[in-house]
Amino acid sequence: MKKLNIGLIGYGFMGRTHSNAFRQVNKFFQLGYEPVLKAVCARDEAKVKAFAQNWGYETYETDWRKLIERADIDLIDIATPNNMHAEIALAAAKAGKMILCEKPLSMDGKQGAAMVKAIEKAGVPNMVWYNYRRVPAVTMAKQLIDEGRLGRIFHYRAKFLQDWTISKDLPQGGAALWRLDVKAAGSGVTGDLLAHCIDTALWLNGSIGTVSAMTETFIKERKHNLTGKVEKVGIDDACAFLARFDNGSLATFESTRYARGHKALYTFEINGEHASIAWDLHDLHRLQYFDHRDESKLRGWRSIHVTDGDQPYMKNWWVPGLQIGYEHTFVHQVADFIAGLDAQTPAHPDFRDALETQYVCDAVLKSAGTGRWEKVRKLK
Amino acid sequence: MKKLNIGLIGYGFMGRTHSNAFRQVNKFFQLGYEPVLKAVCARDEAKVKAFAQNWGYETYETDWRKLIERADIDLIDIATPNNMHAEIALAAAKAGKMILCEKPLSMDGKQGAAMVKAIEKAGVPNMVWYNYRRVPAVTMAKQLIDEGRLGRIFHYRAKFLQDWTISKDLPQGGAALWRLDVKAAGSGVTGDLLAHCIDTALWLNGSIGTVSAMTETFIKERKHNLTGKVEKVGIDDACAFLARFDNGSLATFESTRYARGHKALYTFEINGEHASIAWDLHDLHRLQYFDHRDESKLRGWRSIHVTDGDQPYMKNWWVPGLQIGYEHTFVHQVADFIAGLDAQTPAHPDFRDALETQYVCDAVLKSAGTGRWEKVRKLK
Amino acid sequence: MKKLNIGLIGYGFMGRTHSNAFRQVNKFFQLGYEPVLKAVCARDEAKVKAFAQNWGYETYETDWRKLIERADIDLIDIATPNNMHAEIALAAAKAGKMILCEKPLSMDGKQGAAMVKAIEKAGVPNMVWYNYRRVPAVTMAKQLIDEGRLGRIFHYRAKFLQDWTISKDLPQGGAALWRLDVKAAGSGVTGDLLAHCIDTALWLNGSIGTVSAMTETFIKERKHNLTGKVEKVGIDDACAFLARFDNGSLATFESTRYARGHKALYTFEINGEHASIAWDLHDLHRLQYFDHRDESKLRGWRSIHVTDGDQPYMKNWWVPGLQIGYEHTFVHQVADFIAGLDAQTPAHPDFRDALETQYVCDAVLKSAGTGRWEKVRKLK
Amino acid sequence: MKKLNIGLIGYGFMGRTHSNAFRQVNKFFQLGYEPVLKAVCARDEAKVKAFAQNWGYETYETDWRKLIERADIDLIDIATPNNMHAEIALAAAKAGKMILCEKPLSMDGKQGAAMVKAIEKAGVPNMVWYNYRRVPAVTMAKQLIDEGRLGRIFHYRAKFLQDWTISKDLPQGGAALWRLDVKAAGSGVTGDLLAHCIDTALWLNGSIGTVSAMTETFIKERKHNLTGKVEKVGIDDACAFLARFDNGSLATFESTRYARGHKALYTFEINGEHASIAWDLHDLHRLQYFDHRDESKLRGWRSIHVTDGDQPYMKNWWVPGLQIGYEHTFVHQVADFIAGLDAQTPAHPDFRDALETQYVCDAVLKSAGTGRWEKVRKLK
DSSP, rough: EEEEEEEEOOOOOHHHHHHHHHHHHHHOOSSSEEEEEEEEEEEHHHHHHHHHHHHHSSSSSSHHHHHHHHHTTOOEEOOOOOOHHHHHHHHHHHOOEEEEEEOOOSSHHHHHHHHHHHHHHHHHHHEOOOGGGGHHHHHHHHHHTTTTSOOEEEEEEEEEEEEEEEEEEEEEHHHGGGGHHHHHHHHHHHHHHHHHHHHHHHHHHHHEEEEEEEEEEESOOOEEEETTTTTEOOOOOOEEEEEEEEEEEEEEEEEEOTTTSSEEEEEEEEEEESEEEEEEEGTTEEEEEETTTTTTOOEEEHHHHHHHHSTTTTGGSTTTTTTSSSSSHHHHHHHHHHHHHHHHHSSSHHHHHHHHHHHHHHHHHHHHHHSSEOOOOOOO | OEEEOOOOOESSHHHHHHHHHHHHHHSSOEEEEEEEEEEEEOOOOOHHHHHHHHHSSSEEEOOOOHHOOOOOOEEEEEEEEEGHHHHHHHHHHHHHHHEEOOOOOOOOSHHHHHHHHHHHHHOOOOEEGGGGGGGGHHHHHHHHHHHSSSSEEEEEEEEEOOOOOOOOOBBHHHHHHHHHHHHHHHHSSSIIIIHHHHHHHHHHHHOEEEEEEEESSSSOOEOOOOOTTTOOSSSSSEEEEEEEEESSEEEEEEEEEOTTTSSSEEEEEEEEESSEEEEEEGGGGGGEETTSSSSSSGOOOOOOOOOOOTSSSSSGSOTTOOOOOSSSHHHHHHHHHHHHHHOOOOOOOOOHHHHHHHHHHHHHHHHHHHHEEEEEOOOO | OEEEEEEEEOOOOHHHHHHHHHHHHHHOOSSSSSEEEEEOOSOOOHHHHHHHHHHOOOOSSSHHHHHHHOTTTTTTOSSSSSSHHHHHHHHHHHHTTEEOOSOOOOSHHHHHHHHHHHHHHHTTTTEEEOOOGGGGHHHHHHHHTTOOOSSEEEEEEEEOOOOOOOOTTTTTTTHHHHGGGGHHHHHSSSIIHHHHHHHOOOOOOOEEEEEEEEOOOSOOOEBBBTOOOOOESSSSSSSEEEEEESOOEEEEEEEESSTTSSSSSEEEEEEEEEEEEEGGGGGGTTTEEEEETGGGGOOOOEEOOOOSSSSSTTSSSSTTTTOOOOOOOHHHHHHHHHHHHHHHOOOEEEEEEEEHHHHHHHHHHHHHSSSSSSOOOOOO | EEEEEEEEEEEHHHHHHHHHHHHHHHSSSOSSEEEEEEEOOOOOHHHHHHHHHTTTEEEEESSHHHHHOTTTOOEEEESOOGGHHHHHHHHHHHOOEEEOOOSSSSSSSSHHHHHHHHHHHTOOOEOOOOOOGGHHHHHHHHHHTTTSSSSEEEEEEEEEEOHHHHHHHOOOOOOGGGGGGGHHHHHSSSIIIIIHEEEEHHHHHHEEEEEEEEEESSOOOOBBTTTOOOOOOOSSSSSEEEEEETTTTTTEEEEEEETTTTSSSEEEEEEEEESSEEEGGGTTTTTEEETSSSOOOOOEEEEEEEOOOSTTTGGSSSSSSSOOSTTTHHHHHHHHHHHHHHOOOOOSSHHHHHHHHHHHHHHHHHHHSSSSSEEEEOOO
């Protein structure tokens, strides 16, 4: 089998999910390439060494530029905080490496557009880790929509609710809490959580035309881990927006880290003329489906346990009734990326797709500032 | 409209549900008779007077024999503790009254057989208040089975779980707690709760051939409200049994008042060759339905909100989505009883149907004693 | 017991729910007054006569002005289409009658303000039928909030989803479909459905400061039942809005009649610092409750079956585990109204409360037009 | 790190789950040993070679006796059909190998007792793959019981429902369908599914004293894959039994492959004096918990999403809200087995524990034949 030599940058939560995916994919999917854990890179040598050892990376680096220069690396996988994505991606593109990039693509649309330009010029395979597209139930939602089962779409609604930052004693910044530091993250829940909701929505329901948004930062100041000082919190703790899709459907989106009782409750629902679909991440192996064409008195929401061989990805795992979990979405994404290499039909979402999500995020944050409906910039 | 003069005996919980049903039925159903609350009867004059006043009974009695003698009474409704059913029913039959009787029909099958004999000899309309048949979702289950949608039946399982007698400080006997007194109740959960499960099961799935049962009395002695003394508890606190239906399907039944967390959780599930049905009393307006003939990848249990006009009884109430509750099952039963009078096609379950349930209870209690499988006596 | 002579105007769906409530309330609640079904009024004599007969109204009228003039009427209950509320209420107030009025109070805030002025000048007891406050689970939510269990509130979200107007063949207007006719209804889902959501929200979470809204009419023209011609549809089929409450919490509200699979799915969720609450109308007897102060590893959403004697209203009905339904909310409202008369502490929502809801609706519809955030007019 | 050289026998469904567990365990758990995929063994050379290649086994064998003789193998993992377990285990014990064995331990109790005797004489570490003990929610149930939270136990009920053998066209026997062939499997659902339920029950609720059972074979004859002829079906398609635990609690157990709508629905519920617990395999990451000591009006079943760091095993995986699946239970079992080696406190269930389950199965099958209550043989 052909080898695909991986160079991973970053070893946090996402470094682990990606590493696991690279290791697992060939055991469950028949593919033309086998990822090889060639090198992992991070600044803290002791930690990166331990990470390499644990996951079986052959080598490690402490300077990402060196990693990119290495001839034995085919693919750069960017799992750093958001503020490093662009610089690394530009360098990797220049070096002709394939690139996988954690979401969100960039700090904003302008930066993202530059990344897309560079990567398309370089002509290298690329993908962004919006992993939730590859939850089997979500992939099946896409199939059902593409098969025309829902008919005209009237409504889309999505939420991503968490509750882990409610304590005012939680600091911001540093390795563990960079998502609370606007300098590292770019934004709060908008880029972290809503970006997922938007990526799925664009995939399932097409482009968004206009948005009206509000954001809030409930806790205004937190101690900063890097400076040791109490500093203003620059991120959005919560964001909600109304949207109109280009297909005429209406949408509501909401995200927060202040919804007591919800750990990572990403939910969406789509209402079409004939049928509706709903899903939530807390029971990710189930899809809710309602079909108005069912016999009248027997109509009801079906709770579909998406674990059968004729449902997306599931023939590669166990047997009906036995569920998979969160980490498998990353395995699926690697499988599809490699299958795309094999077939020369690139997997999605690529950088260009992810830029569209970025443009929606930009419009959302702009609208939250202006108090007006804002148009979403179109991809050229 | 023709009048149907009601004489109610007993004013407890069931006296209330019946009275409400008589008052409500003509407001929601088009029928040929109107129940008239003619008289209520109980021994405690002050209390029966207050009850009559509250519910609008024209008169009251303190001796049930007098009530039965009254020429202005068409129908005797028995809502007393179980040990009074037979004597009253026999007298009412002799007097040529229509009879409605609370469940269970009798203290045992022998007594019940005598009641059936008397009532059939008298030729009076009769019915037993196994009200759960008239939950719209349960009635719909019956329709689906009768339409042949399930195919061959493999399994039936039913439970009725409560948790209100766990405290050892709860006394037994008297007006409030006669259900814990074997002399008044005949048995514990078997006659009180399993009788409901059995009635539904016989209706939905046909006759039961044999049973193997166990019973338990977790708290062996309780203070008796009538004697003031600590006395042995004679009832079964819990009862579970295996059964084989005549149609070849297997069943498990269980009931207890020691299932922490369940107030009145009556549930049943039926598994057929093509489809399955499940229902529970805690969300009584929903029916769960699974149909294997649905397209493979879209198969799932449908949660049907039984509130539409094409679903049983619901066109008589409100609009889709707006649920009815427990009390309505009694209204439906009166409506069907009266419609049966109108059409001269008697409503069910009548005394004879209820006797079959009694025979199953007898076999269950016998098996719990002998430790063997016991045959259920057949109706002649 | 003192008599409360009712004069009902309108005999549609709401005429039935109110009539049932007046008939039932004294059977289940101990009160100082007994409603007497004195007269019902509507223009169609044959139909109003049949309605009177069915529900037991002593008399009927075909001219509402005559009804108001009658000395034997204590209370005028307005159950007409929205465009008649104001005129009738003003006349009834002038005549010194108590007034119950269906929701929404009025066609808009200006009209509503005139009604409040008149009724307060007349000093007559008054109430608006926002019945969902009296679902026991919803009343319990209010108790929990008032007890301070949630702490600071961060988020409120409410939806009211239906799917009954999706067919383009459905006409508008006339007795059955006046809710689709802007002249009779004033607005579409905003006044019909969102008004319920807003009433509950103001009650549970205080006043709303500003809103940003969008509305849509998916089907632009429908045949009009009164003219027989295809006419422009003037109502909003769907409406969603963002809101900021005065207490600093953020909200999303949405309503539509184009959400396939939902019959009358009114849901709300409130996220507080310490606890969260969720409820939905399709299983109205349940309250979902999450308390962060529970022991860490045992935290979870509790599904509370609100049927116990220590839960709101439930000691007046049956026994634990046995659910009530939709119609009971009207019984509770009458019970509270009468209890308020007894105690001279008026029940809510009164006309003034309902005016605040109207002001929110006005701001929502205005914002949908201007595309800007709009302030909600404050009650004086 | 010390190496633990694995020799796997069998490459079916369980061969895959075990192989995956051996590969994954050190990436997520800090342990003193690292499993090494040394060799896999099966009779079909082409297939075993492919399996070895896919999963990274260094070598393969086609004769299990050779595998056992190999000095470079520390541990024999038995993943064959049931009828091979004993012979292999006895040989492996004799060779002084550690032994992991798929469940059920043996064809019957007699055979199992011989295995226990041999393995205990050999003094080798051993474990049986009753993997469901290691679902985090199930492990947490065990913790809650051990902490005394439930108080006296009244009821235990378990079911394992499937629907994959309903078609009469399904053959029996051979590599894919040995579970339907009594010669290979020993029994049907009793050994395959109820054995899981019994293992969990013994662990959570102690020993079972007596049982009363029934079994059924719905489809009496099926074509046999090995002979090509239609042959009598010797296995039980369904089995249900009543049981009394030594602690005085009552139980119902049921299993079938004829429950339309259920893929692998293993559920259990335990009712104690103070609290109750329920779980099901179709949403394995959730535990339902009811605590009567909660404030009265706020009592309800809590749906606990077992994905937090303070819940069993979960600190080793991702972050709160992100669920794991079926395969992880095997990883946990390997982790605990190795941790037991490290600490010299053997992990459970070992062969002796699994023998007790076998004795219950024996009593169940005996009772199904005799129609009487049968005592469960006690471990010596």
